[in-house]
Amino acid sequence: DGGITQSPKYLFRKEGQNVTLSCEQNLNHDAMYWYRQDPGQGLRLIYYSQIVNDFQKGDIAEGYSVSREKKESFPLTVTSAQKNPTAFYLCASDRGRTTGELFFGEGSRLTVL
């Protein structure tokens, strides 16, 4: 079955540590996205990529980094520079056009201790 796989589902990290969240899709989608969700805040865009080897900052990119070396993969690194990293992170993909639905992974919940 086609879909988006995020891992890990739950992650705990100590302050000062970088952590990388994995996102893989087998939908043959060109575009991939990372969103952060906090209670009452909706979905805020961190980074997005329309094509391999290219990506753009979203609204809250500070303290995060991404790479897009393969069409199927769009990992997100939460660096120690992110001041409040505890959140629910959602990866999504679509065909990269002006219409069409966004497909989401099941999310990764990061807790910084």
Next chain:
Amino acid sequence: GQQVMQIPQYQHVQEGEDFTTYCNSSTTLSNIQWYKQRPGGHPVFLIQLVKSGEVKKQKRLTFQFGEAKKNSSLHITATQTTDVGTYFCADRGSTLGRLYFGRGTQLTVWP
């Protein structure tokens, strides 16, 4: 950047009552998408509206796009406990790749 305002933030209804959430923008919306996120889950696409004045129905759900393309609404008739969740509207905007989400309306349905 583009802002999509969604109200109310929370709505509590008795099972069988109707529910409506509204999405508004000060600028013309490109096309509106609606998503539902169950508690503990991820957003799932419900529908997309593109044309001015468009109305679409999915069983008890009715979606509308305003004539001026500056607002949209989702109406649920006779809510059921399975309708519980957060409903988000989102606009594609004018920048390829950007989807601007409202903050969502969290619906609670009491049996």
